Amino acid sequence: xxxxxxxxxxxxxxxxxxxxxxxxxxxxxxxxxxxxxxxxxxxxxxxxxxxxxxxxxxxxxxxxxxxxxxxxxxxxxxxxxxxxxxxxxxxxxx
Numbered sequence: 086x087x088x089x090x091x092x093x094x095x096x097x098x099x100x101x102x103x104x105x106x107x108x109x110x111x112x113x114x115x116x117x118x119x120x121x122x123x124x125x126x127x128x129x130x131x132x133x134x135x136x137x138x139x140x141x142x143x144x145x146x147x148x149x150x151x152x153x154x155x156x157x158x159x160x161x162x163x164x165x166x167x168x169x170x171x172x173x174x175x176x177x178x179x
Contacts, residue, residue, distance in 0.1 A: 086124065087113075093109050094109065097112075
């Protein structure tokens with residue numbers, strides 16, 4: 086599926102990536118190739134195949150365990166600014 090110049094520019098805007106000139110045409114070719122490969126993969130019949138989608142990671146489903154926290158001094162040791170036992174950051178709202 087060919088990706089148009091306008092679609093490449095739209096994707097670049099969404100990704101906050103500045104592109105211009107020959108890069109646009111190159112990306113259109115590369116993105117078209119990627120879309121074609123994905124389309125071919127979707128045509129593969131995977132019925133009856135065991136795959137990673139059937140696996141459950143033990144770390145995702147582990148029980149929560151109470152553990153001691155790091156000491157405040159160690160956590161804030163490299164903080165550029167701190168207020169008592171807290172990180173101090175510049176306000177983002179007036």
